[in-house]
Structures are given as C-alpha cells and as structure tokens.
Amino acid sequence: MNETGATSQPDQDQATVTDAGPVVVFRNVTIAFDGPPVLEDVSFSIAPGETRVLLGPAGVGKSVLLKLVNGLLRPDQGSILLFGKEISHMPEQQLFPLRTRTGMVFQEGALFDSLSVRDNVAYQLIQEQVPDEEIDRRVRDALRFVELEETFDLFPASLSGGMRRRVAIARALIRTPELLLYDSPTGGLDPITSTTIIELIVKERDVSHTPSLLVTHRLQDALLLCNHRFDPEQGRMVPLPKGVTDPGTTFLMLENGRLIFDGSLHELVKSKNPFVREFLE
Amino acid sequence: MAIQTIEKTAKNIVLTVQDYSLFAWRAFTNLYRPPIYWPEFLVQADIIGFGSISIVVLTGLSTGGVLALQSAATLSAFGAAAVTGRFVSLTMIRELGPILTGVMVSGRNASSMASELGSMVVTEQIDAMRALGVDPMRKLVTPRIAATICMLFFLTIVSDACGIAGGGLVTVFMNHQDGTQYLDMAWQHLRYPDIIQGLVKPLFFGYILSSIGCFSGMRTTGGTQGVGRSTIQAVVWASVLIIFVDFLLTQVLLTLMPPL
Numbered sequence: 001m002n003e004t005g006a007t008s009q010p011d012q013d014q015a016t017v018t019d020a021g022p023v024v025v026f027r028n029v030t031i032a033f034d035g036p037p038v039l040e041d042v043s044f045s046i047a048p049g050e051t052r053v054l055l056g057p058a059g060v061g062k063s064v065l066l067k068l069v070n071g072l073l074r075p076d077q078g079s080i081l082l083f084g085k086e087i088s089h090m091p092e093q094q095l096f097p098l099r100t101r102t103g104m105v106f107q108e109g110a111l112f113d114s115l116s117v118r119d120n121v122a123y124q125l126i127q128e129q130v131p132d133e134e135i136d137r138r139v140r141d142a143l144r145f146v147e148l149e150e151t152f153d154l155f156p157a158s159l160s161g162g163m164r165r166r167v168a169i170a171r172a173l174i175r176t177p178e179l180l181l182y183d184s185p186t187g188g189l190d191p192i193t194s195t196t197i198i199e200l201i202v203k204e205r206d207v208s209h210t211p212s213l214l215v216t217h218r219l220q221d222a223l224l225l226c227n228h229r230f231d232p233e234q235g236r237m238v239p240l241p242k243g244v245t246d247p248g249t250t251f252l253m254l255e256n257g258r259l260i261f262d263g264s265l266h267e268l269v270k271s272k273n274p275f276v277r278e279f280l281e
Numbered sequence: 282m283a284i285q286t287i288e289k290t291a292k293n294i295v296l297t298v299q300d301y302s303l304f305a306w307r308a309f310t311n312l313y314r315p316p317i318y319w320p321e322f323l324v325q326a327d328i329i330g331f332g333s334i335s336i337v338v339l340t341g342l343s344t345g346g347v348l349a350l351q352s353a354a355t356l357s358a359f360g361a362a363a364v365t366g367r368f369v370s371l372t373m374i375r376e377l378g379p380i381l382t383g384v385m386v387s388g389r390n391a392s393s394m395a396s397e398l399g400s401m402v403v404t405e406q407i408d409a410m411r412a413l414g415v416d417p418m419r420k421l422v423t424p425r426i427a428a429t430i431c432m433l434f435f436l437t438i439v440s441d442a443c444g445i446a447g448g449g450l451v452t453v454f455m456n457h458q459d460g461t462q463y464l465d466m467a468w469q470h471l472r473y474p475d476i477i478q479g480l481v482k483p484l485f486f487g488y489i490l491s492s493i494g495c496f497s498g499m500r501t502t503g504g505t506q507g508v509g510r511s512t513i514q515a516v517v518w519a520s521v522l523i524i525f526v527d528f529l530l531t532q533v534l535l536t537l538m539p540p541l
Contacts, residue, residue, distance in 0.1 A: 067408070070412055093416070096414045096416060099414045100413070100414035104409070106405045106412075110406050110409035112406055112409070123413050123415070124414060124415075127414070
C-alpha cells in the first residue's frame with residue numbers, strides 16, 4: 001500500500017508537469033561577487049509537484065542559487081524563469097507580487113525579532129490587511145501544522161533554534177505558496193530536531209504537493225526525505241518499503257559553482273563522478 | 282600595486298556615491314507614492330521626535346547660555362551688552378539651532394537606524410521581508426526619512442526656544458542684566474527671513490541624516506563587526522554632510538534673502 005501511495009501521486013504530478021510546464025527554469029546561469037564565479041553555467045528546472053534536493057558541501061553556492069530562484073539576487077548571465085516569467089532583469093517592484101506566490105525558509109529562520117510569533121507568521125496577511133479574526137485563525141492553523149500552537153504570543157528570542165525554524169516554516173506556508181524554498185533548514189540543529197523539521201517538509205510535500213527546492217549539506221536529511229512518506233492516518237512520517245524511494249524527490253549537486261549532478265537517488269548512488277562518490281562516502 | 286589600490290578605492294568611492302544617489306532618490310520619490318506605512322511613520326516619529334527631546338532641550342539650553350556668557354563679555358567692551366538678546370536669538374535661530382539639533386539627532390538616530398537595519402541585513406530579515414513580497418525601502422526606509430524630516434523641524438523649534446531661554450537665564454541670573462530688555466531685543470530684531478532660514482535647514486538635515494543612516498544600515502556586510510562599521514560611518518558621514526550642506530545652504534539662503 002505504501003509503495004502504491006508513494007508512486008501514484010508523483011505519476012499524477014508528472015502529468016501535470018507536461019501540461020503546466022516547469023515552475024522554475026535555470027538556463028546557463030552564472031553569478032560572481034568580486035572574484036571567480038560563485039555559480040557557473042547552471043541549468044535545471046523544477047516541475048510542478050517536484051521536490052528537488054540541492055546537495056553540496058558548505059561554500060559551493062547553494063544559498064546563492066536559492067536566492068536567485070525568487071530574485072533576491074540577479075544573475076550576471078543566463079536566464080531564470082519563475083512561474084513562466086523571466087525574472088533575471090525584472091524590476092524589483094514587479095518581483096514582489098511573484099515572491100508572494102513563493103514561501104522561503106531561511107537558514108537561521110530570519111524571524112523578525114521585534115514581532116511576536118503571531119505577527120511573524122501573519123506578516124504577509126497583515127500587509128494585505130486581512131481581518132484580525134481571520135489572521136488569528138490562519139496563524140493558529142499554520143502553527144498547528146508545525147506543532148507550535150502554544151508559541152502564538154511568544155517572541156522569537158524565547159524560542160529554541162529548532163522552534164524558530166518551525167515558525168519560519170509556518171510563515172512560509174501561511175499563504176499556501178506555489179513554490180517552497182528551504183535554505184539549510186536543519187543546519188546547526190541536533191539530530192532529533194532535524195528529523196522533526198524533515199518530517200514537516202515531508203508532510204508538506206505529501207499533503208500539499210507543493211513543488212520545492214531544499215538546500216542542504218546533510219546527506220542524511222536528503223535520504224530521509226527520499227525514503228519516507230507522510231502517513232495521514234498515523235499523523236507522522238513512516239519509512240517507505242526497502243528499495244522504494246519517493247519518485248517526486250530528485251537531486252542536484254554542486255561542486256565549485258558548477259552543477260555536476262541532476263537526477264534521482266538511484267542515479268546518485270550509481271554515479272561515478274569522484275566528487276559525488278566522495279560526498280556520498 | 283599602489284596604483285591598483287588607488288584605482289580600487291576610487292572605484293569604490295564612485296560606486297558608493299552612485300548607490301547613495303539612487304537610494305536617496307528612490308527614498309525621496311517613495312514619499313509621494315503609495316503604499317505609505319502610516320503606523321511605521323508614527324512609531325518612528327515617536328522614537329526620533331519625542332525620544333530626542335531631552336538631548337535637544339539640554340543642548341539648546343547650554344548653547345544659548347554659553348552664547349550669552351561669551352557675547353556679553355565681548356559686547357560690554359563696546360557698551361553693547363544690551364544687544365545680547367538679539368545676538369543669541371539670531372545665532373540660535375539662523376544657525377546653531379538647526380545645526381546642533383541636526384548633529385545631535387544624527388548621533389542618536391542615524392546610528393540607531395544604521396545598527397537596526399544593519400542587524401536586520403546580517404540576520405537575513407531584510408531578505409525575508411523581500412521574500413515575503415514587502416519592499417523594505419517603503420516599509421523601513423521611507424517612514425524613517427519622513428519621520429526624521431518632520432520631527433527635526435519641530436525639534437529645531439524646541440532647540441531655538443530653549444537656546445533663547447538658556448541665554449535669558451544666564452543674562453538675568455549670571456550677567457545680572459534686565460530680562461525684559463533681553464527678550465525685547467531677542468524678539469524685536471527677528472525678521473521672517475531669519476525664521477525661514479532657520480526652518481528650511483532642518484528639512485535638508487533631516488533628509489541627510491536619515492537617508493545616510495538607512496543607507497549605511499542597508500549596505501551592511503560582515504556580520505556584527507559590519508554593523509559596528511556601518512554605525513560609525515552613518516554618524517560620521519551624516520555629521521560631516523550636515524555641516525557641509527549647512528555651508529552651501531547658508532550661502533544660497535543669504536543670496537536669496539540678503540541680511541539688512
């Protein structure tokens with residue numbers, strides 16, 4: 001049952017991919033900051049319903065790539081399409097409406113420290129002048145999703161690192177985004193908290209099927225994401241049968257700013273690229 | 282090697298001036314385009330305006346007092362101690378009120394803007410705001426600039442009043458002169474061009490100190506050390522520019538409204 005459950009959904013999504021086209025497309029993207037290129041000639045795409053895991057050691061340009069996706073950074077060369085629109089030269093003012101369709105979880109959470117958890121999570125809704133009652137209801141729903149409803153009135157300073165990341169996930173999810181970007185969501189966390197965060201990402205992937213790009217240097221997180229599915233009946237993440245992986249979850253790998261791998265987990269473990277082998281081992 | 286360093290420094294200076302010009306222009310045009318974040322404006326007006334009253338009152342009182350002390354000694358040598366009031370009021374209203382208020386408020390608020398925004402940059406809160414579809418220029422920078430311009434105008438009036446009061450206290454209690462005569466001289470010789478000159482300057486100074494404070498903060502790099510650097514840059518450049526622009530403005534205003 002698990003196997004069928006794991007494969008049927010991505011098959012449906014694959015059909016949607018063909019119809020709707022990719023959510024994100026990178027074509028020969030290069031970017032540099034006062035020196036050699038941080039990213040060079042990077043091309044890949046994210047299809048609807050697809051979860052892409054960007055692997056690589058620290059300092060290879062993973063976070064830079066993520067910030068290019070929603071236009072927080074601009075490429076020096078190449079083109080980037082977000083929801084079918086070319087954004088590499090788009091004026092900042094035109095980018096804001098596109099960004100509201102995406103959700104981003106930053107490395108350290110990037111919560112606004114002068115605002116309460118409620119106001120952090122509701123930030124976009126407050127800007128849109130949504131009525132207070134609706135804001136409270138939606139914030140509680142989002143916090144319930146990340147199992148932190150009790151933090152509603154607290155301030156970020158009184159939360160642990162893991163709780164801050166979970167609040168950041170709630171903030172990213174509150175407007176039901178069409179694309180999710182996770183920047184090392186488990187970086188610097190203990191293994192138990194990391195698993196909790198990955199479980200939330202798996203839950204979001206399997207419940208909402210939102211396309212996403214997850215940046216991480218932790219192979220164990222990537223494997224956990226690929227080898228598990230969310231069971232709504234049990235309300236938790238459960239392992240897929242041995243040898244079965246989530247087909248909607250695929251991998252990218254960067255080495256010194258160049259994309260050296262783009263494919264499934266199966267292809268990743270079979271790769272003969274020495275850098276990939278070294279990273280896996 | 283030395284030439285390369287000079288070239289790099291020159292390029293950096295030109296680039297910074299270009300970036301600041303664009304930043305200042307965008308901040309200025311945002312003042313007239315919606316959305317205008319009124320709650321943020323009011324919060325900043327409270328922080329900048331009411332928060333700075335104590336230092337402005339103390340600075341004004343002391344400066345007016347010192348002016349009265351110094352001028353009385355010199356003026357009495359010419360038998361003109363009676364014009365102390367005129368001297369203090371004109372100096373405070375035309376020059377010292379605006380410039381001292383500008384420098385004091387820049388020390389307090391340009392630094393706080395640079396450190397607050399700088400901290401937000403290094404902790405990715407600014408990027409988070411952009412990612413959430415909110416323009417930090419409109420949400421954070423424009424309300425600070427509008428509030429500073431508005432509040433510096435009123436703070437300068439407070440400073441002028443306190444300066445004249447300080448001068449009056451020194452004249453009466455230390456120089457043992459007639460208080461009515463002091464106030465009469467201070468009031469009678471004031472002309473509208475003097476007042477206009479004194480009230481035009483804070484509009485420019487407010488814009489300078491807030492735009493430099495915000496610009497330094499938004500360009501912060503290099504973690505917490507970078508925040509410290511931005512704060513120092515903000516205060517130094519805001520103070521220096523205020524004094525320099527004061528010179529230019531005085532020249533222009535004296536040309537437009539020549540003294541009698």
